[in-house]
Amino acid sequence: MTIVEAGQRTVSFFRRDHTYVFLGTSALAAVCYLLTRFVPTLSSFLGAGAPLIACQGLLGAWIAFSLVALVVKATHWRTYDDTFLKKPGAVRITRCLSYLAWLVCAVVIVDRVVLSVVDIAHYVAAADTRTNLFFPDVLYYAWKGRSMLLQGLGNTIIVAVVGTLVAFVLALLLVFLHLNPPSKRDNGFVRFWKKLGLGFYKVYTTVLRGTPMMVQGSIIYFGFYAFIQGITGLGVAEMNQVWSVFTAALVTIALNSTAYLAETLRASIEAIDPGQAEAARSLGMTNWQAMMKVVFPQGVRNAIPAIGNEVVINIKDSSVFTFIGFFELMYASRTVSGTYYATTEVYITTAVIYLVLTMVATAILNAIARRLDAPTSNGVPSSN
Amino acid sequence: MADTAETIVRVEGLRKSFGDLEVLKDINFSVKRGEVVTIIGSSGSGKSTLLRCINLLEEPDAGHVWFEGKDLTDLSTNVDKLRQDIGMVFQSFNLFANKNVLDNCTLAPVTLKRMSKAEAEKVAMGHLESVGLADFAHADVRRLSGGQRQRVAIARALCMDPTVMLFDEPTSALDPEIVGEVLEVMRQLAQQGMTMVVVTHEMAFAREVSDRVVFMDKGVILEQGAPAQVFGHPKEARTREFLARYLND
């Protein structure tokens, strides 16, 4: 969108006669009126005196006026355009009044929401005991546990992003096994390997998609731990260097996502019209060339939204690595919870962090998809 | 014509079934250099299957397909290599959707003929010129009309400099008013001496342009001959019946 376009849009927004102007603004005004009933915090500039009463008066007046207008609209449904409310002068005045209502609402929201949160945050940051009020306590524990939560968040992001990227590369390799069906013209040796590859693909995707990642993580972590220790005879300290829970989590998430991404890639490759591959073959290209030059690039492009979904899924599902003791966001939250004897207050923060993280990730991935001219996805994908 | 010319394509004892359905029943058929052969016949008679067996897009169950003296059905033959000389044009165009017009034309030459991109583009521009689409070289193929797409498909096949061109109902997916622009390109190609095998329902084209007409029915070649003979004095009752339907239109 160019600046000119944006300007034109803004102008037309202000000139238009908005359909829900009374309904929308009066609802907002009502909410803000309720907000003014809350106790003001330290840095509140409206306080409880004259400025507050002025705001309440304006909001009340606007709500009353809106109600009148809405009643007129309801009773004169068909002839509303002929009522006094639609006289050009009246329209202009109501529009100006509605802007005033917006302004008052904004002031109240800043005063009673933004500044209150800031004040509470300031207070709890300096406090050394909980307040026994729910919302301030959420902030209190978030602040107390901040370094652990941030460390957990970092680990979650690393495992989810790196794991998915590695998985994407592995899935590209894996899906090749499926793209090369054995043909009558191959010699026995080639045919054997192609069949073996196809079999491996099927077993791999079935097993990895058919078992929970928590179980896979446990088998990979404990299994390899015992295996490596058995071979090398290392002590616990060295073992944690060689085969840490972090490595195990990364390996698990990569192997797990490989199965899903390979199936996604396969589906989007198979969705490409086979006529294109036939045309490539008819020009003399080998099956491999037709795949690599024509079918594959299109299939991968169509799979981009699914790859993005996989990142978001992994952000959420990496929480199962709490089970093997990997310090990701969920494990960090549990640690904070255990340290301060608080549960819901802590997990609310955890949920908010996950939500923001997945929303940001979705936005970034959609922007990338748009850049690459691929279809974009909407909403947050379900879990694996 | 062509009595003394060498045979380029020879099909012998060709059989093909899909499951229980026997689509081609012992087909014998050949094409000489410079010859334009049209294959006509009702829907499901096996025309497409025969054409697709000639470049082995469909693997025959029995019989042989010789192209320039090499047996394509021999398992040791490099079919991919031979296909470079057998151009094919499909009913549904089958352009590469991820490439523009020019790249559609240059992909195979650059990949297979060790041609530089510039060289391949020069050749491609020549062919696009001859199908009347030079101005569209950098257009997205999804923006083209059906007739334009099919002409691009023809140019793409010509870029490999094929010995023979196979057309499978190249105009059947087109609106009647743009059929002509594709047929015109094919007519030109025939005049330049290209060897062509054309499956078509365009009887006027078959009559006017081809050297020989082949009528297929239920998986066999029922009769073949010069257009004047097949259209003017068909020997078989089935042929007469089939042609009557078209001539009434």
Ligand SMILES: Nc1ncnc2c1ncn2[C@@H]1O[C@H](COP(=O)(O)OP(=O)(O)OP(=O)(O)O)[C@@H](O)[C@H]1O
């Ligand atoms: N891949 C396939 N699998 C199964 N059956 C097929 C396949 N291809 C073709 N057939 C069947 O073989 C028969 C002959 O098909 P073919 O496409 O060769 O006919 P056609 O003469 O080209 O007909 P049309 O004029 O409709 O294109 C049809 O009954 C068709 O359904």
Ligand SMILES: [Mg+2]
């Ligand atoms: Mg057909």
